[in-house]
Every structure is written in structure tokens, then in C-alpha cells.
Amino acid sequence: MLVAALWVTGLLAYQLPGPGWLRWVAIAAWAGFALTTAVGVARARAGRWPGAVYVGALVLCGVWWLLLTPRQDRVWADDVAQRLKVVEFDGTHVVLDNVRNFTWRSEDDHDVHWVRRSYDLDQLRSADLVMSYWMGPMIAHTLISFGFADGRQLVFSLEIRKERGESFSALGGFFRKFEMTLVAAEETDIIRVRSNVRGEDVYLYRLQGMTREQLKGLFVSYLGEARKLDAAPAFYNTLTSNCTTIVYELAKQIAPGLPLDYRLLVSGYFAEYARDLGVLTPGVDFATLKARGRITDRARAAGNDPAFSQLIRQGVPGMHQGTAP
Template identity: 30%
Template sequence: MNRTRVIFLKIFKCLLAIWIFGLIWFNGPIAGHNLWNPLLAILWLIALILVISKLPAGKAMMSGQLAFFVLPVAVFSLIRPSNHRDWQVSSSRTPYATLTGNLVTVHEIRSFDYDADGNEIPHWSTRTYNLENLVAMDVFMTHWKSDYAGHPLFSFDFGAEGHLAFSIEARLEKDESYQLLSGLYRRYELIYIACEESDAVRARSHYRDNESVHIYRTIASPQQARARFMEFVRTMNQLREKPRFYNILTSNCTTAVRSQMDGGFPMDWRIIANGKLDELLYERNILETAGLSFAQLKERSYLDPLVIGNPGKERYSSRIRDGRPGF
């Protein structure tokens, strides 16, 4: 084995060891015991180091290392996604759509309301939309403390029939909280939540202190908006029949959309660092800009709750668009 191959093998084993350490830490075999899985990960790493350092070079050491690497990967490969778990209320129903000609009936639309303290008032609905009435597509961008961390929501304007939004999320069970690195290890399922703007957007713009929301209209024609809408519907229905895992790199709120698009979308680092997605869409001339720079557009697109007040469910979609560029 030449020197280059030896170096490559060592790097590969090091990266694999780091990945397996994270696998055991974040999605280990001891369910419901968050302290035990990290301890097991540490013990696994210590044992691996002992095997490498104590066993003599040769077949014995290779066999020992192989066992330490293969067993966790084999167990990981057996983990399967499911739509049937004890889900948190916000993602407890699996939405789907049925089509009859130009009519699309969307079932299990999340239509939550919120009390004065921001507590959820659960409600789901079923609505029918005529694709001939689809006139535009909008994008909401949620940002947290970092400009590099965000969450997009995609909304479709059916005129008098109202708006229907999609939020692509990690589906959490009742005893789970979202952890970024857990999203590498089949910890969460992927869900397409069909929702009202007064639910998913309003929760972020008015009731979550650590989130800011911007609204943008895209330049999509009615025909293009229809194509994008049907991609969401198709993927949503596929997930109902065949669930998939959420992954922070390959199947998150932006990469999942990229993968579902007919014809694809050029890869860009801002699809991963998705807090910058609105900047990317601006540069690709996908947003209505009204001749503004990106900084100006972002400033005027901010849904400031102090400015727009707190309109109820019926007025929310129209109120947040008043005076915004492109509307």
C-alpha cells in the first residue's frame, strides 16, 4: 500500500469515527435516556482507541477496527422512517392532496390560531383550490440570530380562494426537541406541512421572540407557480405513502425543494446556509425587486409586528402585504 493510500485510509477512518461517535451520541440505541447515549459514545471511542493502540498491527487490529466500524453502521442502516409515531401536536397529522381536473383538494391543512400568550389553538381544515386561479408564488424567510440560519416558507396565491403555504420541517415526537446535529443521523422524519399563513407565518412573525420574518413576491408567472405548486403537492403525497428522513444537508427546508424541482436548480452554498436564500433568489432575479437593492428590499419586506399590528386570521394575509415591494 503506497503512502498516498495510507494517508487517505487514515483520513477516511478518522472521519468515519467522528460520524459514528455522533451517531451514537445523537441517535444511540438507548431510547429516552439522553445521558446514556453520550456516555455510550464516549465508551465506544475509548474502546476504539484501545483497539488501535494496543492490538499489534496486522489482521487482529484490522478485524478489531472493522468490527467497531461495521456494527454501528449496520445498525444505522436498519433504522426506517415512519408516519406513525407519537408526534407533537403541530405535526401530528400528515397532509395530502387529491386532484380532480384543475381542482386540488388539500386535506389536513394546519390552521392553528394563537391566544394572547402565543399558545397554540389547534385546528385542521380541508380546502379545495382551482389551479386556474393560482396567480403568484411568494417566499417568506425566517431568520434567527444569525443571518446564515433561516427557514423559508413557500406560499401560493389563489386570489379570492386565499393563500396556501408549505413549511418543510423536521417532524418531532412529543419527547423530542430539535438539535441541529441530530439531523445527520435519521433522528427526525421529514414533513411537508400545508398551512395557512395566519398559522405558520404569524407564529413566527408575532409570537416567537427570536425570529424575524420577511416576505417576498417572486416573478413566477401563473404557469410557473402552478408547476412549483404541483411539485409540492407531489412530494407531500409521496411522503404520506413513503416517509423519508429529514437531513440537515440533503433533505432540509431548502435542499428538499431543490431536489423536487423539475429541471433542478443550480447548487449554491446558500442553499445549505439557508438564511442567505433570499439573497440568492435576489441575485438570480427570482424576486420582484421594485428596483431596490437587496438591502433596501429586505428592509421594506420585514414583517415588523409593531408596524402591522396583530391582525386576526382573516386579515393576516392581506395586512402583511400592504405596501410591500412587488405586491
């Protein structure tokens, strides 16, 4: 009963329309009723009707939950306003529309640039795991940056699709509060905004042990996710559909035996999970990988330098190693 009561409380808090005071009134009324019913049941004094009403309320809330549907037509924040589109893909060459290439001066002061980019997947040379921390060591945002032979980088990031003026809430992510979107962006945008503008602490690790075909397969998996989210919206879920679980789900497509692990949920430790899988630079202990992979200071020093991607990788282990031939 307690778990059900808490779930309904969250649903009311994040989904009940109307002014904030109305939500608080509804939450207070529900909490009082749930507590009274629970105490009555525990003391065998509730009788038949309070319990029946309680179950009925749960059923109605469950129906409400099931009827919630994600949308594509809200007034979105600038950085998630456009959907990534796979314009062309012949198995090797891909054309992407709405690659993000913003210039950020602050969260509220930025130049909006959505661009079209073409990539030759035969020129893929590397993939880097990027971890950005903003609320302590347990929680991090996970991104994958793909490197090409011509020096270009393309970063994929699964994010909540915020409405204008909306802020992220981890709890809201349990209650279908947010849609999700797949962002493809230049490193000078999506990494730099986190390290230089939002003040997050950012780490970068070179992924090792993939053949060229596996690397290409991981990239193509992201294209499949982009097509799905372009065709139909989906809800973000803090537990099951977030920036870390998508990396795991896509990686499973090229390595089906990947084990489940608590670090898929406690995302701040995902890099250690990758180390235990043997996909980080071999022969280097994790403490060194983490210390030398911290790119925060280098990113801030690089600023708007066109060589941003090269500068942030200086000293990171494994940077001269890519995929197998």
C-alpha cells in the same frame, strides 16, 4: 479515521436506545477505543487486532444505520400530528385534507384545527418566499406562500416531524433522528406562530418571472411531495432533505437549469441566491428588498386581525405584481 469516529459518536448520541447515562458511557468507551487505535496506527504500534476491531465496529454501525427506518406511527407533536392528504386533483381543482389552521397563544397553548380546503389552480396569482430566522443570519426556515385571486394564501413548509416533547437538533438531522413532513397551512397559523409566538425574525419576498403555468407547476410539485410523504415516511436530513433543498428540487422541475450553490446549504442566504437568479422583484437592490421585506413588526402589530396577510405585505416590493398572463 477521525471522520468515521465522529460519525459513530453522533450515531450513538442520537440513536442508541435507553437512558441518557447509557449513551454517555457508550460514547466515552467508543471515544477511548477510537483514540487509542488512532494513536497506535499513527505510531505503527497498534498491531493487527485493534485495527480489525475498529473496522468491524464501523461495519456494524453502518449496518445499524441502514436498518434504521422512518415511521408514521409515533406520538407526534400537535402541529405535525396529521399528514397532508391530496383528496382530489383533476389537474385544475384540488381538495386538500389536514391543512393546518391553529390559533396560537403560546407554544404550549393553542387551538388545534385541521381543515379541508379546496383551491382552483387557475386562480393562482402569486408565490412569495418567506424566510424565518431563529439562530442568527446563516440559518433560516424557508417557506413558500401561494396567493389566489380571492385573496387566500396557502403556505407549504417542509418540517421535521417532531414527537411530542421532542426538540429540533441540526446535528440530529444528520443521523436520521427525525422524520419529515410537509405542512400546508394558513398564514395566520404558520407565519404568525413564528413571528408572534416564537419570536423569530421573518422576511417575505415576492417571486417574479414565472408564467401562470410555471406557478401552477410549482404548486403541483408540492402536491406530489405531499402524496409521497403520505404514502411512505422519509427521514429529514439537515444537509440534503430540508426546507430549502426541497424548494430547489421542486423548482428544478420547472426550470431544470438551476445551478447548485452554497446558499442552498447556508439557508439564511437563500433569498440572495433567489435574487441572483433574477426571481425577486427587479429594479430594487437587495438591501432594500430585505429591509422592506422584513414583516416581523407588521405581523406582531397585526396580531389576530383577519386581514393579517394583507397587513404584513404593506410596503413589500412587487406586491402588485404577480405572474405573467
